[in-house]
Amino acid sequence: xxxxxxxxxxxxxxxxxxxxxxxxxxxxxxxxxxxxRKAEKEVLQRRFLYLGLIFNIGLLIYFKxxxxxxxxxxxxxxxxxxxxxxxxxxILLPLGISFFTFQTLGYLIDVYNEEIEPSKNLLxxxxxxxxxxxxxxxxxxxxxxxxxxxxxxxxxxxxxxVDGLRQILWGLFAKVVIAENCADFVDLIFDNYTDYSxxxxxxxxxxxxxxxxxxxxGYSNMAxxxxxxxxxxxxxxxxxxxxxxxxxDFWRKWHISLTTWMLDYVFTxxxxxxxxxxxxxxxxxxxxxxxxxxxxxxxxxxFVFYGLLHGIYFIPLVxxxxxxxxxxxxxxNLIPSFKNSIKMVSxxxxxxxxxxxxxxxxxxxxxxxxxxxxxxSLFYSPEIIMGNTTYITFALVLFFLFIEWINKEKSHxxxxxxxxxxxxWTCYTFVFVLTLIFGKTSETFIYFQF
Amino acid sequence: METITIKDTxxxxxxxxxxxxxxxxxxxxxxxxxxxxxxxxxxxxITKIEEAFNIKFKLRDLNKLKNMGSLVSVIQSKL
Numbered sequence: 001x002x003x004x005x006x007x008x009x010x011x012x013x014x015x016x017x018x019x020x021x022x023x024x025x026x027x028x029x030x031x032x033x034x035x036x037r038k039a040e041k042e043v044l045q046r047r048f049l050y051l052g053l054i055f056n057i058g059l060l061i062y063f064k065x066x067x068x069x070x071x072x073x074x075x076x077x078x079x080x081x082x083x084x085x086x087x088x089x090x091i092l093l094p095l096g097i098s099f100f101t102f103q104t105l106g107y108l109i110d111v112y113n114e115e116i117e118p119s120k121n122l123l124x125x126x127x128x129x130x131x132x133x134x135x136x137x138x139x140x141x142x143x144x145x146x147x148x149x150x151x152x153x154x155x156x157x158x159x160x161x162v163d164g165l166r167q168i169l170w171g172l173f174a175k176v177v178i179a180e181n182c183a184d185f186v187d188l189i190f191d192n193y194t195d196y197s198x199x200x201x202x203x204x205x206x207x208x209x210x211x212x213x214x215x216x217x218g219y220s221n222m223a224x225x226x227x228x229x230x231x232x233x234x235x236x237x238x239x240x241x242x243x244x245x246x247x248x249d250f251w252r253k254w255h256i257s258l259t260t261w262m263l264d265y266v267f268t269x270x271x272x273x274x275x276x277x278x279x280x281x282x283x284x285x286x287x288x289x290x291x292x293x294x295x296x297x298x299x300x301x302x303f304v305f306y307g308l309l310h311g312i313y314f315i316p317l318v319x320x321x322x323x324x325x326x327x328x329x330x331x332x333n334l335i336p337s338f339k340n341s342i343k344m345v346s347x348x349x350x351x352x353x354x355x356x357x358x359x360x361x362x363x364x365x366x367x368x369x370x371x372x373x374x375x376x377s378l379f380y381s382p383e384i385i386m387g388n389t390t391y392i393t394f395a396l397v398l399f400f401l402f403i404e405w406i407n408k409e410k411s412h413x414x415x416x417x418x419x420x421x422x423x424x425w426t427c428y429t430f431v432f433v434l435t436l437i438f439g440k441t442s443e444t445f446i447y448f449q450f
Numbered sequence: 451m452e453t454i455t456i457k458d459t460x461x462x463x464x465x466x467x468x469x470x471x472x473x474x475x476x477x478x479x480x481x482x483x484x485x486x487x488x489x490x491x492x493x494x495x496i497t498k499i500e501e502a503f504n505i506k507f508k509l510r511d512l513n514k515l516k517n518m519g520s521l522v523s524v525i526q527s528k529l
Contacts, residue, residue, distance in 0.1 A: 113513045248490070263489055271493045272509055278497070282490060318490070 003230060004123060007132040011095070018094035021059070022130060028055055029104040030125045033111045033118035045112060052108040056101050063094055068299030096136045098296060100129050102261055107143045109265055116144050124150050131232070133223040137216075137447045139237045139257035146232070154231035163417065164228030169428065170403075170414030171221030173435050174214040178400045180440035181393045182211035188385065190359055193369050198378030200385065201369060202352075208359050209352045210397055213242065215446045216255070221413065240408040242351070242401070245343040247313040250351065258296065262289050283318055287311035297358075302366060306357045313350065334406070396438060451529055456503075456522050463498045467491060477519030503529065 012019050032052040039045045061069075107128075110116045119125040127150050128143060129135075189196060189204030196204070220237035227234045241253035251259050267289040274281030287308065294307020336344065353373075357366040404413050414431075416424055457475050465471050468486040473479065481487040487495065499521075500506060505528040515521050 113510055115513060248488075267489070268493075268512070269509055271490075272496070272507075272512060275493050275497045278494065282493065286490075 003131065004127045007127065007130040007135065010132040011130060011135060015095050018097075021094055021097075022100070025056070025059065025100065025104060026126050026129050027122075028052075029108060029129070030119065030122055032108055033125075034120070036108065036111050037118045049108055049112045053105065056105045056108075060097065060101050063097055065299045099138045099140055100135055102140050102258075103143075104129060106140070106261060106265060110143055116147070119143070119147060131227070133227040133230075134234055137219050137223070137445060138255075139220060139223070139235045140261050141234060141257070145235060149232050156231065159417075160228050160231065160233075163412075163415070164225040166414050166416070166428075167221045167225030167228065167412050169225075169431055169435075170412075171218045171223075171225060172439075173431050174218030174221065174400065174413075175445070176218075176439035176441065177396055177435055178214035179211045179218060181389075181396060181438060182207040182214065184389070185385070185393065186211055186359070190369070193372055196372070196385075197380040197383065198373045198375045199380055199382040201373045202378065203382055205352050205356050205369070205373065207393075207397075209348075209355045210400075212355060212358065212446060213238070214400065217413070219445050219447060224412070236412065238413075240404050240413065242348055243344060243405065243408050244347055245340060246317060246347060247310065247350075248317055250347060251310070258293065262293055266292055279318055283315055286314045286318070290314075300361075301363050302357045302360060305363045305366070306354060309354050309357070392438070396434070399434075451526070453522055453526075456525055457518070459502050460499060460518070460521065460525075463495060463502055467495050467498060475518060477517060477522070479518040480516070499525070505529065 008019070011022060029052065032048055032055075036045050036048045036052075039048060107116075111118045119128070124147065128141070128146055131141075131146075134141060186204055186208045189200060190208070193201055193204070217238040224234045224237070235257050237255060237257050239253040239256065241250050244250040244253055267285055270288060271282055271285035274285055277284070288311070290307040290311030291304055292307065293310070294303040294305070297303040297306075353370065356369050357363065360366045360369060407413050407415055416427055419427070461471075461475050464473070464484065464487070468484065468491065470485065473484045481492065496507060496512065503525055505525065507524070507528075511524050515524065
């Protein structure tokens with residue numbers, strides 16, 4: 001109950017205008033869940049499910065995608081010389097809408113599929129939707145994992161509490177030190193990309209990939225850590241994705257709560273429907289799912305293109321039947337084998353180049369940027385920008401990746417509970433001091449806009 | 451159909467799609483335990499099983515599959 005009240009206050013503090021929307025969404029989804037289960041005929045159950053889908057997707061489309069569709073529609077008409085002008089509506093994006101709507105969607109589908117029982121307690125259900133550590137930016141939780149934890153009486157566990165603190169410290173470090181320091185370079189380089197040589201542009205893109213990861217995984221670690229303080233275990237959202245060997249490995253480890261959601265509610269039904277087309281059906285399903293993953297991030301063609309590219313990267317894997325290689329890179333070894341290093345680094349470069357489309361405003365600009373990278377000047381030695389800070393940021397990033405590397409098989413990126421007391425406290429102090437010295441405050445997180 | 455015959459057919463399907471037989475057919479076997487049986491090969495396996503038994507799954511059936519035991523009982527209910 002206290003958690004629920006604080007969640008509501010938290011959301012209201014962030015943006016009170018959308019509180020009504022959140023409450024409305026909670027109540028409607030709660031009743032639809034009950035209705036689906038009570039209905040005896042399958043036809044009726046399905047009708048309530050569809051009602052829920054329309055309501056939730058409708059909310060998303062209205063608040064997030066209305067202007068996008070509207071503008072694209074008018075542009076298409078203009079091609080046929082209709083000569084219309086358009087005024088975009090001033091629709092504000094409610095915080096966290098993509099995250100909580102996906103949660104309620106998953107909830108209704110699970111109830112319909114008889115995977116879970118609908119919640120019979122409005123307060124518990126409200127907490128499931130609005131739980132404050134995760135409402136703004138995920139992880140996108142599942143009712144089957146979270147509802148039982150809300151129901152049960154939670155006992156204080158010292159170990160879990162301390163582990164939560166550890167995770168918060170690491171998340172904070174990732175966000176205020178790594179992401180923010182990278183951001184300074186990234187902004188400078190992306191905003192003036194015509195002024196720099198290809199080698200600098202490549203460094204800029206690399207820093208951006210790291211910034212994006214540190215920003216979002218940092219947020220996720222903090223959210224999961226804070227939640228641990230209250231005894232609720234949220235799902236893992238990142239599992240050191242940069243240490244993957246192929247693209248399917250990468251997506252198993254990147255934004256896990258979104259990709260597993262897409263896997264269960266989009267990819268599986270779709271590939272099931274298309275199963276008689278064998279590999280072609282599989283490829284269509286994968287590409288469609290990834291376009292949707294991209295589009296989920298926002299109403300811009302850059303995100304659609306980003307998703308499309310990732311979908312396309314899967315095609316060779318489907319044909320060579322090498323989708324599954326979930327074994328960790330360099331399992332139990334500090335140094336990866338030569339072959340694995342090559343795979344890891346090439347995958348990382350593909351991610352870096354694709355992430356460019358995530359950063360720029362239009363697909364065209366993305367291509368311009370890539371063209372800038374792949375020019376003769378790629379082989380020039382990079383101009384020094386921002387002096388010594390370059391080296392410091394570089395060292396910080398290496399330290400960050402090193403800690404993640406040694407913890408890649410642990411339950412989270414900073415799970416150092418099994419180290420000796422001295423080592424642990426040296427690590428805490430070191431990371432804490434680094435955060436104090438190099439930390440920068442920032443107003444927001446990249447993923448708050450989604 | 452006997453459980454043993456069903457299991458044997460499933461084993462053949464798995465072997466033909468995954469190209470190996472490093473797994474034991476017991477009721478608690480899950481896709482996770484079998485090398486190569488992931489979300490993407492899953493649908494090909496399902497299609498092959500449908501062909502082998504001449505049955506059609508529903509999406510709801512699929513969601514209920516937790517391990518080999520549940521797969522066998524779902525197939526049995528369709529025969």
